[in-house]
Amino acid sequence: MSEILVLVEQLDGEVKKVTLELLTLARGLGTPAAVWAGPGLTDGAKAKLAEYGAEKIYVASSADVVDHVVAPKAELLAQLVADKSPAAVLVAATAEGKEVAGRLAVKTDSGVITDAVGLGEGFVADQSIFGGGVNVRSRVRKGTPIVAVRPNSTAPEPAAGAGAEEEVSLTLSEAAKAARVVERVKQEKGARPELTEAAIVVSGGRGVGSAENFSVIEGLADALGAAVGASRAATDAGWYPHQFQVGQTGKTVSPQLYIAAGISGAIQHRAGMQTAKTIVAINKDPEAPIFELADYGVVGDLHQVVPQLTEEVTKRK
Numbered sequence: 001m002s003e004i005l006v007l008v009e010q011l012d013g014e015v016k017k018v019t020l021e022l023l024t025l026a027r028g029l030g031t032p033a034a035v036w037a038g039p040g041l042t043d044g045a046k047a048k049l050a051e052y053g054a055e056k057i058y059v060a061s062s063a064d065v066v067d068h069v070v071a072p073k074a075e076l077l078a079q080l081v082a083d084k085s086p087a088a089v090l091v092a093a094t095a096e097g098k099e100v101a102g103r104l105a106v107k108t109d110s111g112v113i114t115d116a117v118g119l120g121e122g123f124v125a126d127q128s129i130f131g132g133g134v135n136v137r138s139r140v141r142k143g144t145p146i147v148a149v150r151p152n153s154t155a156p157e158p159a160a161g162a163g164a165e166e167e168v169s170l171t172l173s174e175a176a177k178a179a180r181v182v183e184r185v186k187q188e189k190g191a192r193p194e195l196t197e198a199a200i201v202v203s204g205g206r207g208v209g210s211a212e213n214f215s216v217i218e219g220l221a222d223a224l225g226a227a228v229g230a231s232r233a234a235t236d237a238g239w240y241p242h243q244f245q246v247g248q249t250g251k252t253v254s255p256q257l258y259i260a261a262g263i264s265g266a267i268q269h270r271a272g273m274q275t276a277k278t279i280v281a282i283n284k285d286p287e288a289p290i291f292e293l294a295d296y297g298v299v300g301d302l303h304q305v306v307p308q309l310t311e312e313v314t315k316r317k
């Protein structure tokens with residue numbers, strides 16, 4: 001079976017969950033081969049990639065690959081596409097992943113699909129488009145299919161691969177070195193999972209009422225091991241930081257479970273969460289549009305409903 005290249009997302013040598021999801025998807029369609037861009041491949045990361053099915057791990061360990069913004073990763077993948085003729089290339093549909101995908105498509109004269117939420121036989125991708133209002137199935141018809149898949153689109157399942165390491169020597173073009181990273185500031189990592197990677201997201205909206213009241217949302221999130229999200233009304237009011245905004249102009253999440261508390265369900269909010277597998281809405285207005293989308297709905301005051309839910313979840317743990 002032909003190789004399917006999977007660009008590894010990692011932080012400090014730790015492989016991110018989305019990569020394990022991509023390897024799981026790739027396994028159903030060909031032979032997964034991980035691509036590690038930059039230095040810092042640890043034994044732990046190698047073992048993880050192999051555990052989830054990577055038969056090969058291509059490593060471009062030059063610091064140049066990560067010391068310049070985005071372009072080197074696209075050049076690395078383009079070189080591998082030319083050398084290895086893979087059946088497809090999968091990247092995570094993060095902001096960087098999508099830019100890498102676009103650049104790679106131009107370099108290899110191939111078609112690209114972004115924001116896929118599923119990928120099946122013949123590389124037919126499920127996509128949620130027009131702000132999430134329409135679901136379509138698409139297939140690349142030119143070149144090597146390049147598909148950017150949203151985190152949490154599939155459950156990662158281990159299945160051992162050989163994990164054979166192969167060093168790739170890469171000569172970057174001058175153009176790829178145009179923008180250099182001059183400083184890295186490490187973001188303090190809280191105890192909660194990263195919003196776009198989390199399997200469960202609990203979000204609060206204007207109905208939460210104040211910044212202090214967001215502790216109600218955080219309480220439920222912590223009981224469930226979830227990430228916290230917010231509507232734009234809540235972030236614009238300064239109740240929760242903008243980096244947690246879910247929606248068209250915020251983050252796109254696709255968790256297994258999304259709980260929306262005090263959120264009306266405006267189209268721009270839906271755009272960022274409606275591919276969640278199960279949606280639960282808590283809203284005191286029975287006519288709130290979010291209920292059209294929700295799998296389960298509770299009509300009630302979130303200040304009463306959410307603490308009870310938190311208590312019940314905690315009791316059952």
Ligand SMILES: Cc1cc2nc3c(=O)[nH]c(=O)nc-3n(C[C@H](O)[C@H](O)[C@H](O)COP(=O)(O)OP(=O)(O)OC[C@H]3O[C@@H](n4cnc5c(N)ncnc54)[C@H](O)[C@@H]3O)c2cc1C
Pocket residue numbers: 204205206207208230231232233234245246247248249250251261262263264265266267268269272282283284285288300301302303
């Ligand atoms: C270009 C553009 C981009 C945008 N991008 C985004 C985006 O990325 N993300 C986003 O979220 N929005 C975005 N918006 C804004 C969007 O249109 C909505 O205004 C916003 O989503 C509303 O947030 P909300 O649901 O929290 O507030 P509201 O629409 O005011 O809804 C609050 C809800 O809380 C309920 N409620 C009130 N009190 C309680 C209570 N005690 N218990 C239970 N329920 C209660 C109410 O019944 C109501 O349904 C964008 C808008 C534009 C024009």
